[in-house]
Amino acid sequence: MKLGYTTIYVKNVPETVAFYEAAFGLTQRFMHESTLYAEMETGDTVLSFSAEEVIELDGLAFAPNEKSAIPAGWEICFITEDVDAAFEKAVAAGCTPVSKPHGVPWGQTISYVRDLNGCLVEIATPMNLEG
Template structure:
């Protein structure tokens, strides 16, 4: 078995793709003609988006939607960047909400946190 996808549930797939292209320089790999599913090129594991509409059809008992007005869900996605401060500023300029400014952790790694326009928690970290 291999890890294949991280899928984020978002209200607007096209807007999520646009944000991640602007904020992190990712490239769209696939967008379904329905605009309810898309994938980004990230290397070995795809980052994908599913519309709330499609997610609700897949999960008939519902799910907890991400929202900037609520606390972040108990998970995050992480992007590794050589220059965490620049990546952090780029994400904020693209519409992210700053959560934790870049800081060096005791083990020497620099990390920062933002929330994307959908409220999803994103860590930006230097390589280990």
């Protein structure tokens, strides 16, 4: 198995794409003409956004991502060498700060923000797997 993509269901795909461009410096790779689906350039694994109205779960209910709600039990993580600058850029673009940049025992510097949809986003230095 190989992770192909992660899809986050959102109320407004174009608004979310624009937000991720401003907050995290990503670029749009593709947006369907309906604006109900888009993909971002993120490396080998695609980050995509899909409109809540097109979720296909055969009637299974889901909890929508909302800024005012408790965040869901998942996160996406962006890797950077400068967590402090990336955290400040994300907050300046409208992310809600959750945890300021700090070191963790396994050697990374990490921080957390919530995006415009209330999704939890980690910003971290690369993991050093050699030591």
